[in-house]
Amino acid sequence: MSDAVDAETVSATRRLAADAQRVIVKAGTNSLTDDESNLDDEKLDKLVDDLEDLLSRGKEVLLVSSGAVGAGIGRVDHPTGTVEESQALSTVGQSHLMRRYTESFERYDRKVAQILITEHDLENPERFTNFRNTVETLLDWGIVPIINENDAVATEELQIGDNDMISASIAIGVDVDLLVTLTDVGGVYTGNPKENPDAERIPVVGQNYSEVEGIVSDSSTGGFGGIQTKVSGARDVSEHGIPAIIARSTEPDVLEKVANAESVGTIFVPINGDVDD
Ligand SMILES: Nc1ncnc2c1ncn2[C@@H]1O[C@H](COP(=O)(O)OP(=O)(O)O)[C@@H](O)[C@H]1O
Ligand SMILES: N[C@@H](CCC(=O)OP(=O)(O)O)C(=O)O
Numbered sequence: 001m002s003d004a005v006d007a008e009t010v011s012a013t014r015r016l017a018a019d020a021q022r023v024i025v026k027a028g029t030n031s032l033t034d035d036e037s038n039l040d041d042e043k044l045d046k047l048v049d050d051l052e053d054l055l056s057r058g059k060e061v062l063l064v065s066s067g068a069v070g071a072g073i074g075r076v077d078h079p080t081g082t083v084e085e086s087q088a089l090s091t092v093g094q095s096h097l098m099r100r101y102t103e104s105f106e107r108y109d110r111k112v113a114q115i116l117i118t119e120h121d122l123e124n125p126e127r128f129t130n131f132r133n134t135v136e137t138l139l140d141w142g143i144v145p146i147i148n149e150n151d152a153v154a155t156e157e158l159q160i161g162d163n164d165m166i167s168a169s170i171a172i173g174v175d176v177d178l179l180v181t182l183t184d185v186g187g188v189y190t191g192n193p194k195e196n197p198d199a200e201r202i203p204v205v206g207q208n209y210s211e212v213e214g215i216v217s218d219s220s221t222g223g224f225g226g227i228q229t230k231v232s233g234a235r236d237v238s239e240h241g242i243p244a245i246i247a248r249s250t251e252p253d254v255l256e257k258v259a260n261a262e263s264v265g266t267i268f269v270p271i272n273g274d275v276d277d
Pocket of ligand 2: 028029069070162163
């Protein structure tokens with residue numbers, strides 16, 4: 001890996017991420033379910049504890065949460081076979097997931113709201129304005145919007161892992177100051193860390209983007225979108241001047257570390273000006 005970014009830029013980016021007032025956090029299925037694909041209460045409570053750290057600092061927080069299909073499998077005891085079965089499982093799991101988020105946030109006396117959307121809603125200007133107005137109102141009221149793709153009516157995500165791209169589109173559209181993508185590995189590595197013990201974490205992505213893009217397209221994907229869609233989403237937001245971080249959801253106090261400008265996961269340096277690739 002070539003020398004990516006100078007130390008001053010790295011520390012300025014960490015500072016920018018730490019000072020973010022509006023933060024969007026995306027949590028993947030692996031960060032919410034156990035080995036049997038059941039919703040994992042401990043993981044979910046840990047995520048909420050981490051989000052509460054940001055909220056208690058007076059920041060605005062949006063959560064994009066996957067896990068509906070995973071939670072559905074645990075409830076219905078039916079494996080995902082066809083896309084139609086995954087869609088049906090997601091509708092069972094989504095309500096269970098929201099019940100658990102509601103209970104978990106109640107520990108902090110906070111309210112949550114569910115928003116289910118599709119890429120089409122984000123692409124249509126009128127629908128996107130409606131979405132944005134709803135989000136702004138909820139944030140004004142101090143309620144945490146919890147967003148997932150509406151799997152009952154859209155199948156893109158169930159096939160390609162679109163929540164990574166959805167969180168990036170929302171980040172850009174509602175002017176967040178930081179995107180944090182939480183997953184089950186400690187960031188972007190030089191190879192799939194689950195298969196290659198010698199793979200090393202890439203702490204910063206900036207001018208080395210093309211190299212990183214090559215690495216992630218070569219290393220096999222994990223769940224739905226794998227690491228590739230996370231990297232591509234992070235790159236999209238960084239092209240809009242917004243820093244992005246990919247980090248491990250089980251890292252202790254992961255969001256507190258971000259808010260304290262500590263080195264955690266892989267940080268994407270915001271790009272100012274035109275991007276030539
Ligand atoms: N170069 C890489 N760096 C990091 N993770 C990688 C890489 N190549 C493949 N992966 C895999 O990508 C997975 C994360 O993607 P995914 O399973 O879709 O997570 P999530 O459920 O959090 O969206 C990791 O578990 C890891 O095995
Ligand atoms: N909407 C789906 C998300 C699919 C999925 O697993 O996404 P991810 O784990 O973020 O790659 C769900 O809630 O199950």
